[in-house]
Amino acid sequence: xxxxxxxxxxxxxxxxxxxxxxxxxxxxxxxxxxxxxxxxxxxxxxxxxxxxxxxxxxxxxxxxxxxxxxxxxxxxxxxxxxxxxxxxxxxxxxxxxxxxx
Amino acid sequence: xxxxxxxxxxxxxxxxxxxxxxxxxxxxxxxxxxxxxxxxxxxxxxxxxxxxxxxxxxxxxxxxxxxxxxxxxxxxxxxxxxxxxxxxxxxxxxxxxxxxxxxxxxxxxxxxxxxxxxxxxxxxxxxxxxxxxxxxxxxxxxxxxxxxxxxxxxxxxx
Numbered sequence: 001x002x003x004x005x006x007x008x009x010x011x012x013x014x015x016x017x018x019x020x021x022x023x024x025x026x027x028x029x030x031x032x033x034x035x036x037x038x039x040x041x042x043x044x045x046x047x048x049x050x051x052x053x054x055x056x057x058x059x060x061x062x063x064x065x066x067x068x069x070x071x072x073x074x075x076x077x078x079x080x081x082x083x084x085x086x087x088x089x090x091x092x093x094x095x096x097x098x099x100x101x
Numbered sequence: 102x103x104x105x106x107x108x109x110x111x112x113x114x115x116x117x118x119x120x121x122x123x124x125x126x127x128x129x130x131x132x133x134x135x136x137x138x139x140x141x142x143x144x145x146x147x148x149x150x151x152x153x154x155x156x157x158x159x160x161x162x163x164x165x166x167x168x169x170x171x172x173x174x175x176x177x178x179x180x181x182x183x184x185x186x187x188x189x190x191x192x193x194x195x196x197x198x199x200x201x202x203x204x205x206x207x208x209x210x211x212x213x214x215x216x217x218x219x220x221x222x223x224x225x226x227x228x229x230x231x232x233x234x235x236x237x238x239x240x241x242x243x244x245x246x247x248x249x250x251x252x253x254x255x256x257x258x259x
Contacts, residue, residue: 003115010123014200017122025118040120050120067122074198076123 006040006093008052012067012075013038023052023093031092034058038093041065044081052093053077061086131196133242139185140238141259143222144231146178151226179223185234186219192241197248205244211237 004025011019017038025040033039035055043049053065053075062083067075078084153171156163193212202208215237221230239255246253 003113004118005115006118006120008120008122010121011198011200012122014198018200019122022117040118043121050118052120052122069198069200071198073195 004091005096006050006052006091012069012077013052013054014069014074016068017052017095022096024096025091025093027091028089033063033086033089033092039063039065040090040093041084041088042090044084044088050090051076058086059083063089129195131192131245133188133192133238133245136185136188136192137235137238137242138258139181139188140231140234141257142181143178143185143219144228144235145259146174146181147222147226147228147231150174150178151228178226182219182223185238186216189215189219189238189241192245196245201244201248204248208244211240211244215241 004027006023006025008017008021008023009019013021017023023038023040033055035058038052038054040050040052043051053067055063056066056078057064063086064078064083066077066079069075072079150171153167153174156167189212193216197208197212215234218230218234218237221227222234242253242255
């Protein structure tokens with residue numbers, strides 16, 4: 001299976017993951033996303049944009065995604081576009097250094 | 102794309118996905134130029150008020166003209182001061198993020214003083230405070246474009 005990495009641009013995951021952080025993408029068929037995971041999905045309103053957010057809650061297969069940035073204007077997430085279906089999650093993002101360990 | 106892992110070994114090739122972690126999907130359009138134009142109007146009206154000479158001939162007509170001109174200058178100064186403050190607050194609360202404080206620890210103080218200068222320019226006819234407002238907007242201009250990674254010269258319309 002080929003390795004897939006994800007690099008983020010923007011500050012919505014700051015301070016945990018600053019602009020430019022790279023993740024190893026664990027495909028969704030190899031792992032069950034859970035609360036607290038950082039995941040890759042497609043923006044519900046912009047199909048050409050893939051976004052990285054953290055799962056805050058899962059309720060009946062509907063997932064609420066948030067950014068880590070404490071500034072309420074710093075992340076477009078489920079506060080703006082609502083919950084997404086769990087099937088829309090493309091994979092779980094693991095920071096490269098954690099993955100290497 | 103080959104890479105080297107933590108052990109100095111070459112990783113297997115990988116596919117790289119560029120993902121967005123922005124505030125919105127593209128980010129909104131911000132530019133301190135809006136505040137700068139309003140600030141220039143404040144300074145211009147302040148100068149005009151200070152330079153307006155009292156009518157040499159005292160008459161109902163001359164006084165009406167004088168007061169009308171002075172009132173218009175004051176009204177525009179009032180409106181543009183408030184507009185300038187609004188534009189600055191949008192930049193402060195929406196564009197600038199906590200991460201920017203690392204590189205610009207003076208950010209909050211600069212905006213706080215700039216907003217207060219907008220208020221001062223409303224209630225006073227002060228050339229000094231109007232200039233200090235422009236200086237503060239220039240400092241914000243410099244911070245803003247530094248964060249955007251672009252060299253944009255400070256220009257004035259007036």
